[in-house]
């Protein structure tokens with residue numbers, strides 16, 4: 135798949151922008167703060183209806199305006215569709231395909247698939263467990279857009295349940311009994327939506343694992359494919375359960391077992407919101423967590439390997455995702471720059487941003503645009 139044309143209106147620093155793009159490699163070159171990332175962020179937005187840099191839409195709308203528009207002509211299997219999303223912070227976003235409005239913007243998910251490599255990726259390995267959970271869930275939604283609904287249902291249930299736990303924990307007598315009996319309904323919702331998310335995450339980690347080993351071997355000097363490992367560590371003993379029905383039962387049983395703890399603390403202690411994707415490095419007899427132990431270079435290699443593994447998995451699904459390499463080459467030494475460039479140069483579309491042209495490896499020297507002063511000009 136590739137984006138053939140991108141139009142922005144009041145998105146980030148761009149009042150109006152029109153850029154023609156093509157398959158192969160395209161590099162956006164410009165000094166810091168000129169709007170290179172803003173441009174690729176807009177394409178990524180079409181893929182996930184979110185940004186890899188911020189968690190809300192407000193910063194994506196040009197300061198002083200209240201609506202942004204991202205429109206792209208997307209070519210997939212030789213057919214072109216025009217996708218458009220209208221960002222309305224504080225109100226519902228709207229989406230259109232070939233000018234026809236979609237009932238919900240969320241229905242746009244899954245059409246454009248991107249994999250973004252960026253300096254922020256270091257948080258995948260060094261950040262909190264929530265960063266790794268988000269990594270898994272974003273990939274899940276790219277592959278199975280329906281799971282966006284499951285994830286937001288789960289978040290909603292969690293919020294309601296937490297507020298009920300707080301109320302029940304503070305109440306006494308019949309008020310407490312009443313709150314606890316209502317809790318039963320939310321336990322069931324939590325177990326049902328939680329199990330669906332958990333089932334999908336467990337399957338994803340199993341599918342991703344072989345790609346991770348291979349990717350780490352490629353990006354880390356002297357590594358073998360057994361060095362990098364990932365394991366899903368649930369907040370409860372799953373007792374070998376992997377399917378939804380068994381996971382629902384496990385979640386319900388654990389929620390009951392921890393009832394008094396939850397009431398004391400006023401929060402939900404069991405469920406996929408407490409799980410961790412454990413990343414480790416080393417040989418079978420000496421395995422260490424990446425977080426807190428790995429060197430800077432190893433951490434970077436691991437983060438790159440996670441992205442490459444996602445790319446390979448999406449590719450194995452049968453559709454070549456758009457690759458976005460945002461400011462990553464400046465972080466890598468020459469050998470790894472070339473390695474990464476060689477690995478991705480066969481992708482249908484690779485979009486690269488860099489402050490200086492010399493940072494872009496030869497293998498990705500395709501079309502070049504200069505970004506500066508609010509303009510994006512082709513450099514022929």
Ligand SMILES: Nc1ncnc2c1ncn2[C@@H]1O[C@H](COP(=O)(O)OP(=O)(O)OP(=O)(O)O)[C@@H](O)[C@H]1O
Nearest residue numbers: 146147166167168169170171172193194195196197
């Ligand atoms: N909502 C917004 N409204 C107006 N300007 C914005 C908005 N969001 C970001 N900007 C501006 O966009 C610029 C940042 O652009 P961007 O992040 O694309 O830079 P870049 O070219 O990728 O730079 P670097 O090489 O440093 O990563 C900043 O000058 C910032 O002030």
